[in-house]
Amino acid sequence: MAFKPNMRLDKNPMPTQDPAVRAHNFNEVATGYSEDVALDEAMRCLNCRNMPCVSGCPVNIHIPAFIEKIKEGDFEGAYQIITQSSSLPAVCGRVCPQETQCEQKCVRGIKGEPVGIGRLERFVADWHNAHAKEKAVAPKSNGHKVAIVGSGPSGLTCAGDLAKKGYKVTVYEALHTAGGVLVYGIPEFRLPKSIVAKEVETLKDLGVDIEPNVIIGKTLTIDELFEMGFEAVFVGSGAGLPNFMNIPGEAYKGVYSANEFLTRSNLMKAYLDDPKTPIMKGGKVAVVGGGNVAMDAARTALRLGAEKVYIVYRRSMEELPARREEVEHAEEEGIDFRLLCNPVEILGYQNPDDPRDPKNGFVTGIRCIQMELGEPDASGRRRPVAIEGSEFELEVDAVIMSIGTSPNPLIKSTTKGLEVNKWGGIIVNEDGLTSRKGVYAGGDAVTGAATVISAMGAGKIAAKAIDEALGGLH
Amino acid sequence: MYKIVRKKALNPTVTQMEIDAPLVAKKAKPGQFIILRVDEAGERIPLTVAGTNPEEGTVKIIFQIVGATTELLNHKNEGEFIQDFAGPLGVATHTDGIKKVCIVGGGVGCAIAMPVAQEFHRLGAEVTSIIGFRNKDLLILEDEFRECSDRLMVMTDDGSYARQGNVTLPLKEMLTAGETFDMIITIGPLIMMKFVVEAAKPFGVPVTASMNPIMIDGTGMCGGCRITLVQDGKRVTKFACVDGPDFNGYEIDFDEAMSRGRMYFDYERKAHEKVCNLWKGVD
Numbered sequence: 001m002a003f004k005p006n007m008r009l010d011k012n013p014m015p016t017q018d019p020a021v022r023a024h025n026f027n028e029v030a031t032g033y034s035e036d037v038a039l040d041e042a043m044r045c046l047n048c049r050n051m052p053c054v055s056g057c058p059v060n061i062h063i064p065a066f067i068e069k070i071k072e073g074d075f076e077g078a079y080q081i082i083t084q085s086s087s088l089p090a091v092c093g094r095v096c097p098q099e100t101q102c103e104q105k106c107v108r109g110i111k112g113e114p115v116g117i118g119r120l121e122r123f124v125a126d127w128h129n130a131h132a133k134e135k136a137v138a139p140k141s142n143g144h145k146v147a148i149v150g151s152g153p154s155g156l157t158c159a160g161d162l163a164k165k166g167y168k169v170t171v172y173e174a175l176h177t178a179g180g181v182l183v184y185g186i187p188e189f190r191l192p193k194s195i196v197a198k199e200v201e202t203l204k205d206l207g208v209d210i211e212p213n214v215i216i217g218k219t220l221t222i223d224e225l226f227e228m229g230f231e232a233v234f235v236g237s238g239a240g241l242p243n244f245m246n247i248p249g250e251a252y253k254g255v256y257s258a259n260e261f262l263t264r265s266n267l268m269k270a271y272l273d274d275p276k277t278p279i280m281k282g283g284k285v286a287v288v289g290g291g292n293v294a295m296d297a298a299r300t301a302l303r304l305g306a307e308k309v310y311i312v313y314r315r316s317m318e319e320l321p322a323r324r325e326e327v328e329h330a331e332e333e334g335i336d337f338r339l340l341c342n343p344v345e346i347l348g349y350q351n352p353d354d355p356r357d358p359k360n361g362f363v364t365g366i367r368c369i370q371m372e373l374g375e376p377d378a379s380g381r382r383r384p385v386a387i388e389g390s391e392f393e394l395e396v397d398a399v400i401m402s403i404g405t406s407p408n409p410l411i412k413s414t415t416k417g418l419e420v421n422k423w424g425g426i427i428v429n430e431d432g433l434t435s436r437k438g439v440y441a442g443g444d445a446v447t448g449a450a451t452v453i454s455a456m457g458a459g460k461i462a463a464k465a466i467d468e469a470l471g472g473l474h
Numbered sequence: 475m476y477k478i479v480r481k482k483a484l485n486p487t488v489t490q491m492e493i494d495a496p497l498v499a500k501k502a503k504p505g506q507f508i509i510l511r512v513d514e515a516g517e518r519i520p521l522t523v524a525g526t527n528p529e530e531g532t533v534k535i536i537f538q539i540v541g542a543t544t545e546l547l548n549h550k551n552e553g554e555f556i557q558d559f560a561g562p563l564g565v566a567t568h569t570d571g572i573k574k575v576c577i578v579g580g581g582v583g584c585a586i587a588m589p590v591a592q593e594f595h596r597l598g599a600e601v602t603s604i605i606g607f608r609n610k611d612l613l614i615l616e617d618e619f620r621e622c623s624d625r626l627m628v629m630t631d632d633g634s635y636a637r638q639g640n641v642t643l644p645l646k647e648m649l650t651a652g653e654t655f656d657m658i659i660t661i662g663p664l665i666m667m668k669f670v671v672e673a674a675k676p677f678g679v680p681v682t683a684s685m686n687p688i689m690i691d692g693t694g695m696c697g698g699c700r701i702t703l704v705q706d707g708k709r710v711t712k713f714a715c716v717d718g719p720d721f722n723g724y725e726i727d728f729d730e731a732m733s734r735g736r737m738y739f740d741y742e743r744k745a746h747e748k749v750c751n752l753w754k755g756v757d
Contacts, residue, residue, distance in 0.1 A: 174560065174691070174693045175560075175691060175693070176511055176518070176557070176558040176560070184691075184695075212558070212560075213558050213559060213560035214497065214560070215560060215561070215563065215693055218501065218561065218562055218563060218693075219497050219498060219501060219560070219561065219562070220497065238695075239695070240694050240695060241694050241695070241697060241713055241716070242696070242697035244697075244700075244711055246709075246711070250711070251700070251702055251727075251730045251733075251734060253733065253734060253736070253737040254737075256698075257696065257697035257698075259695055259696045259697055260690060260696040260697050260698040263690050263691060263695070263696045264690065267690075267691075268517060268518070268690065269515070276515055276516050276517040276542065276543070276745070277517040277518075277690070278738040278741040278742070278745075358736075358739070358740075360733065361733035361734075361736075408693070408694050408695065409694060409716055410693065410694055410716065
């Protein structure tokens, strides 16, 4: 069917909750396209023959094809096309950085705004979740068993792709809930946990077993997985220990890593009233770092009742690595960006007259120094240089360090012959194969902190390689 | 879900449970810990493994009722289930090359010290155990320690049982009398472990302390359990969940660990009171 394209230059805006309202609740910020808006946006797609958008997608979703289905009003058909390539469409439609992937390649973006591919993907996935009645069905078994370590985006993707081909897949998760960073890291207001749970349910319908509370490297080793009859293992164990700045005062009470702060709020649901797991609420908070995780932490602190939240970042807005959309949302909500600014010390309360004063050891502030940008460094970004004598203090009650993580050490320390690089990331070839036969890896465990979709891409590549190695195609 | 196979009160505030967790039972070594959640909404708490029965597939835990979660756990009975039970986590206590060891346990820390003492005994080391409690009512595991120790010294703060004084008293006496150990392993309240280190310092006897900081995931992800070691004058951040829980006692910044341990003190006290009040209505 040929549609006359809608040549309007701008994409349909994503409806969002009012910033003044959403700053005080954990409901989703973006509320999603309606059917009418989705149809209108779909009509902006030119259905290009050479499909540049597809090459920009780490999992190569057939983008023009699913958008054509939207144009036809066949939303379920659109969903079926997406799920051929992606096991987590409702997640990707929300958290993928489309502006640097599919949408960056969109022809409509040359003159005007690209097609809102991510928003359409989300619409389709949400429509399916709201309307689809038929459950996914497990395909006929091909008799092969594969174990997946970690139920984050790379593991779930690898599991989904293999299950669809008839593999018996078991996913081992160290925590009590499946989802990895999708449940412990990304906050409810950006990715509702019910959506993650739904995607996990779909995988279970496909026959995937999920075993929580099993820490591979501790409860079971990779060698034991092979003894148990698994023919291949995919390691998607994710990011590990948080980095700190090694400045004075980081042990004061009220200094969190972003991982800890977000885990308390997201996984342990400390954001609910009367939580079982405590978290500091209210007061003034400084978040150190400029990535998406820093934005998540800052906006979570705000929603937990902080009266003031700072982002402290040592370079300028231009270098700030978080997605533009997240930065804009944070600014709208009133997060105070202190750019070109680097912490040198965290300050804490000490009552000199009373060592038993219960306030002793709690954070009272953060001392920072102003920076200016010098010559480009190895990353190509201009290196921030401290301006002598420019130190100043911010009065805060909590500091959240969001300056990256290093890969989890548990698997490498218990798996003989598994080679890692000097940062601790597992070394893999282009198929995701590690130095150990039959052991594949992907996601943050390999790359260090990166995006959900790149982890999914790695899970997908490994699934294909495992399938080829085990000959499950036949 | 994990079944409580057996439950026994060791004293009015300390309970022992054996949990059906075959994978953990097969793997856990002395010094390692598990993370549990009592129910679906519960918090994750770390508890050190107090023993295993790999044939039966059970893991023994001993806990003191100090907060809301341990209160809830204590209200679970034999045959009932707890939601989550994951492990073993952390690095097992190092035993290599240690032929003569002194185990110093305080309070419920003795529950963690016991399997360590048993392991050294099994390996043929000479085991001296010093266990201390506030008073006679809080005494636990005396018989178990006697069985695996070549020498056992029991101390109570108030003298209501055995000898009066704290655990450092007999330790200092032995060291002063010229006795020495390949290793002193201490497990208990931070303040006690700090003083054990101070007592051993003049004699240059190595001390291992088992740390139990606040934890969430326990798998090397959140960083909440970080402690500071001072190594060659430099402050180094370590994570108890993957680097520990055992550390060189001489390197630990105990004062900082004590301060950090009290971060949620108020919150926990109120939460515990609330749970107790709830049970008052039921019991």
